[in-house]
Amino acid sequence: MALLMAASAIFSCGEAALFSLTRQQRARLREGGKAEQFAADLLKQPNRLLTVVLFWNLLVNMAFFALSSVVSLRLSKAAEAGLVPSWSTQAFAMGSLLSLIVASELLPKSIGVLHPLRLAPLLAPLLRVAVRVLDPVFPLLQAANDACARVFFPRLQPEPYLELNDLEKAVDLGSHETYDNEPLLIQERQVVQRVVELADSTAQDLMRPRRRCLVLHPPVSLSDLVGQADGVGEYVLVTEPDSDEIGAALPLSRLGLLPPDRLHARAEAVVYTPWCASAAATLTLLRTEGRRVAAVLNELGETIGIVTIEQLLDHVLRDTSRVDPNDIHSHILRPVDQGAWMVSGSTPLRRLAYALRRLPIDEQNSDTSILQAASEAIRTARSSTVGGLLVELLHRSPLRGDDVRFAGLRWRVVTGPLLADDGASDEPLTIRLSVAPPEGSTSSESGGAGR
Secondary structure (H helix, E strand, O other): OOOHHHHHHHHHHHHHHHOOOOOOHHHHHHHHOOOHHHHHHHHHOOHHHHHHHHHHHHHHHHHHHHHHHHHHHHHHHHHHOOOOOOOOHHHHHHHHHHHHHHHHHHHHHHHHHHHHHHHHHHHHHHHHHHHOOOOHHHHHHHHHHHHHHHHOOOOOOOOOOOOOOHHHHHHHOOOOHHHOOOOHHHHHHHHHHHHHHHHHOHHHHEEEEHHHHHEEOOOOHHHHHHOOOOOOOOEEEEEOOOOOOOOEEEEEEHHHOOOOOHHHHOEEEEEEOOOOHHHHHHHHHHHHHHHOOOEEEOOOOOOEEEEHHHHHHHHHHEEEOOOOOOOOOOEEEEEEEEEEEEEEEOOOOHHHHHHHHOOOOOOOOOOHHHHHHHHHHHHHHOOOOOOOOOOOOHHOOOOOOOOOEOOEEEEEEEEEOOOOOOOOOOOOOOEEEOOOHHHHHOOOOOOOOOO
């Protein structure tokens, strides 16, 4: 029983120590000896580590209680024979339970939390062996875990790591609510909102589509860029030598520092991210890999666009009402009047819904209530962009002058192609979004068009 208690204490202490390590401590472990690197490697898959630790801890505790039950039965028979006091059975059962709780749970976890950097390298080799032993059956454990979650908790959503309210409280604590710094406080809150929005946005929402990028096959020279670099963003994309997939990116801002020939050899490699990855995860990937461009892949592994670190930082620090001078098709989300917005066709619906949801609710103003209600309908639409929603409602490409009503809002195309066959037009699609008149908002919720 003492050995089982010691084994349970090792798993409990190791779990507490490893999961109490800070990011700086983990980085220090990665640069240490073999034992330190074992601890850092275990934390690369925290869900797997936690599953294995809990499994072994449960197995050890079950063996402990089984052995404790056998001893209790023997003590009970001995008490009936008058060999031991009658209270010895209850005392042993209670003592073994308290000993397991204190010596194998409370005390080891407390020590592990207090000294994680010392204990993690000591216990990592033992935990690594425990993980390796369960490697053959771990897929089965993971499948059982996923099946139970889907059956018993089908609507379970992961808890966000950080809520907007938490960041707002941090801003409030660091700023004094005075008139002098009120504009700065407002800007801080806007930046905080956009930081949180990164977790709610996907790479597809913020990417520049491939069709709006300049993609060249190697070899690439400066003469290949003459007359083609306007309005394509901040990078020229270079494909792989033997395929059309994006392999590298060449920043336009550095062209003046590079020789005119063999530019593809000096292009920076890109990282790859799935279309459904969050913008926050994409930013973390770029920072971790030290890259500035991420190629966005669809379900088939095809490159459908790029996300740059400048785009992500610009999304956080720049007001969406500003137009990107490097891209005439950039996302626009600009209030133009009370209850009216100017949006571009490439603006993601998630971003539009988020902006409408952030509007303050005024009980005296019915327009704000309509915008709040429209936010949910826009968020659950099948399309991903404003232009895609108009195509879904019109059953064709939107043209200048089209007027659509959806979710209590009026969507009027103010710039765009004039004719249906004008597919080569480079004029960006811009839509004026406003609250629909009361008499028309209920009769045309499903969408309609007029010229």
